[in-house]
Amino acid sequence: MAPSEIVEDGFASTRLFNQGYSYTYDDVIFLPHYIDFSTDDVSLSTNLTRRLPLYTPIVTSPMDTVTESAMAAAVASLGGIGIIHPNLSAQVQAAMVRSVKSRRVPFLSSPTFLSPSHRISSLDDFDASSPYVLITESGSPRSKFVGYVSKSDWLNLEDERKGSEVKSYMKTSNDIVIPWNQSLDQIESFFKEKDSDLGVLVRGNADVATESEVVDVVMKEDVERVRGNPRLGLGGTVGPDGGWRVGAAIGTRESDKERLEGLVKEGVDVVVLDSSQGNSIYQIEMIKYVKKVYPELDVIGGNVVTAAQAENLIKAGVDGLRVGMGSGSICTTQEVCAVGRGQATAVYKVASIASKYGVPVIADGGISNSGHIVKALVLGASTVMMGSFLAGSEEAPGSYQYQNGQRVKKYRGMGSLEAMTKGSDQRYLGDTTKLKIAQGVVGAVADKGSVLKFVPYTMQAVKQGFQDLGASSLKSAHDLLRGGVLRLEVRTGAAQVEGGVHGLVSYEKKPF
Numbered sequence: 098m099a100p101s102e103i104v105e106d107g108f109a110s111t112r113l114f115n116q117g118y119s120y121t122y123d124d125v126i127f128l129p130h131y132i133d134f135s136t137d138d139v140s141l142s143t144n145l146t147r148r149l150p151l152y153t154p155i156v157t158s159p160m161d162t163v164t165e166s167a168m169a170a171a172v173a174s175l176g177g178i179g180i181i182h183p184n185l186s187a188q189v190q191a192a193m194v195r196s197v198k199s200r201r202v203p204f205l206s207s208p209t210f211l212s213p214s215h216r217i218s219s220l221d222d223f224d225a226s227s228p229y230v231l232i233t234e235s236g237s238p239r240s241k242f243v244g245y246v247s248k249s250d251w252l253n254l255e256d257e258r259k260g261s262e263v264k265s266y267m268k269t270s271n272d273i274v275i276p277w278n279q280s281l282d283q284i285e286s287f288f289k290e291k292d293s294d295l296g297v298l299v300r301g302n303a304d305v306a307t308e309s310e311v312v313d314v315v316m317k318e319d320v321e322r323v324r325g326n327p328r329l330g331l332g333g334t335v336g337p338d339g340g341w342r343v344g345a346a347i348g349t350r351e352s353d354k355e356r357l358e359g360l361v362k363e364g365v366d367v368v369v370l371d372s373s374q375g376n377s378i379y380q381i382e383m384i385k386y387v388k389k390v391y392p393e394l395d396v397i398g399g400n401v402v403t404a405a406q407a408e409n410l411i412k413a414g415v416d417g418l419r420v421g422m423g424s425g426s427i428c429t430t431q432e433v434c435a436v437g438r439g440q441a442t443a444v445y446k447v448a449s450i451a452s453k454y455g456v457p458v459i460a461d462g463g464i465s466n467s468g469h470i471v472k473a474l475v476l477g478a479s480t481v482m483m484g485s486f487l488a489g490s491e492e493a494p495g496s497y498q499y500q501n502g503q504r505v506k507k508y509r510g511m512g513s514l515e516a517m518t519k520g521s522d523q524r525y526l527g528d529t530t531k532l533k534i535a536q537g538v539v540g541a542v543a544d545k546g547s548v549l550k551f552v553p554y555t556m557q558a559v560k561q562g563f564q565d566l567g568a569s570s571l572k573s574a575h576d577l578l579r580g581g582v583l584r585l586e587v588r589t590g591a592a593q594v595e596g597g598v599h600g601l602v603s604y605e606k607k608p609f
């Protein structure tokens with residue numbers, strides 16, 4: 098008798114997920130399969146939506162402590178994509194989309210802009226991310242670059258000159274202007290050639306005020322910082338215009354149609370309808386509206402956790418689905434509303450249906466390690482969306498603080514009272530009730546350094562997981578799972594303890 102006839106090695110996915118349990122990622126484990134390729138042969142290329150391909154299956158969460166321009170540019174440079182959050186004015190959200198799309202290298206700064214007749218009254222006029230104030234003809238980024246002031250130059254001015262118009266002391270130089278779409282190599286040679294420490298990235302006709310735009314200021318050390326990170330080996334997520342691709346989230350209210358118009362004008366590549374329960378008349382109407390008015394734009398619906406919810410949104414016309422209800426690290430939806438689903442089960446069920454229609458699925462929330470990413474992708478997701486995993490990075494909005502001696506960054510739920518009162522009052526208060534109920538918390542996450550460093554390491558770990566499963570691509574993983582070749586088991590409480598580090602007096606966990 099063959100061994101397979103004597104023992105049953107785990108369950109096929111259909112059997113495991115049809116027992117009436119809501120499984121989380123930690124509840125389930127894959128049994129290893131057969132390796133006949135190296136980790137370098139594993140491709141994680143995928144699709145975010147029907148028409149938007151990615152080299153890396155990473156999507157950043159549209160939350161105000163996770164995704165603004167710097168995060169979206171950095172993750173796009175790694176082959177993933179960022180979704181700009183909507184908890185700010187429509188104009189600022191659209192400007193962030195434009196800013197991401199005007200970059201080819203993930204620099205971080207967002208300098209202050211002034212016109213030649215403005216005055217600097219204190220160091221507070223400099224943005225924390227940049228030691229320079231940039232001077233343009235109109236005082237906004239969208240006009241001709243005329244000069245700059247550095248913090249040290251301003252501090253070294255005699256006291257009586259500090260309050261005068263910046264044009265009287267700014268430095269001017271056409272020598273530091275670099276076209277926005279130059280590569281890291283080209284920018285590096287520029288610094289060598291000009292023997293300069295500072296460059297200003299400019300888009301459009303640098304000589305004409307109304308046709309030019311300052312995209313960023315870059316210092317020599319920025320080039321070295323970006324250069325010092327591991328590369329994923331493939332190109333970034335570049336759109337047809339040569340800039341990074343980027344998405345944005347919107348709601349389902351009437352005012353969101355105007356917000357969307359502004360985003361489309363700036364070339365947004367994909368839009369996410371942001372809701373905890375996407376199977377609603379509001380969302381279905383919004384999907385139909387977007388598909389009718391902007392047929393070229395892919396729209397992601399959600400969130401959903403059941404096959405029935407998913408089918409409704411697919412029939413309404415979505416190009417991608419976001420899966421997860423209450424599984425996020427800052428989410429209290431399951432406690433507050435008694436609704437949701439274990440994330441492993443949710444991803445498996447929704448992806449099983451969505452794949453029949455060719456609609457890619459984003460596994461959203463609950464990811465805290467590379468193993469969770471492997472599980473999400475193998476269970477049928479095409480990408481993973483992450484909040485807490487990215488919120489402690491340099492690229493996330495906000496500055497680091499110290500909490501009990503540890504360097505941390507704030508991370509909060511978009512349904513927390515704090516986030517709701519910041520921008521989305523109207524959305525949350527509904528228009529009829531004044532009672533605010535939080536569905537999320539405000540917290541902090543540890544400093545993780547740059548996503549340019551830890552994301553490539555994480556994806557290397559994901560490739561090793563795929564290799565152990567004998568899957569050299571997402572498609573092959575999904576085929577093995579649906580064909581019943583890949584076997585799974587539920588881990589008991591003791592099995593979960595055994596699978597973690599245990600029995601040591603002390604240890605240091607250094608993933609790379």
Ligand SMILES: NC(=O)C1=CN([C@@H]2O[C@H](COP(=O)(O)OP(=O)(O)OC[C@H]3O[C@@H](n4cnc5c(N)ncnc54)[C@H](O)[C@@H]3O)[C@@H](O)[C@H]2O)C=CC1
Nearest residue numbers: 348349350371372373374379400421422423430511512536
């Ligand atoms: N994934 C998850 O488990 C959860 C995520 N969140 C996050 O919190 C944020 C907001 O989620 P939600 O509160 O679900 O936002 P939402 O905008 O879908 O809903 C807020 C309220 O407004 C109502 N509403 C929406 N469109 C309307 C319209 N056109 N007319 C009248 N009423 C309308 C909804 O029915 C709901 O009562 C999102 O960022 C979401 O991702 C919140 C809770 C859970």
Ligand SMILES: O=c1[nH]c(=O)c2[nH+]cn([C@@H]3O[C@H](COP(=O)(O)O)[C@@H](O)[C@H]3O)c2[nH]1
Nearest residue numbers: 425426428462463484485510511512536537
């Ligand atoms: O119940 C919730 N209340 C909230 O206030 C909230 N804010 C975000 N989200 C969702 O959580 C996801 C991020 O989860 P992670 O931190 O686990 O990656 C996000 O991508 C969202 O789907 C919320 N869910």
Ligand SMILES: [K+]
Nearest residue numbers: 423424425428
């Ligand atoms: K939760």
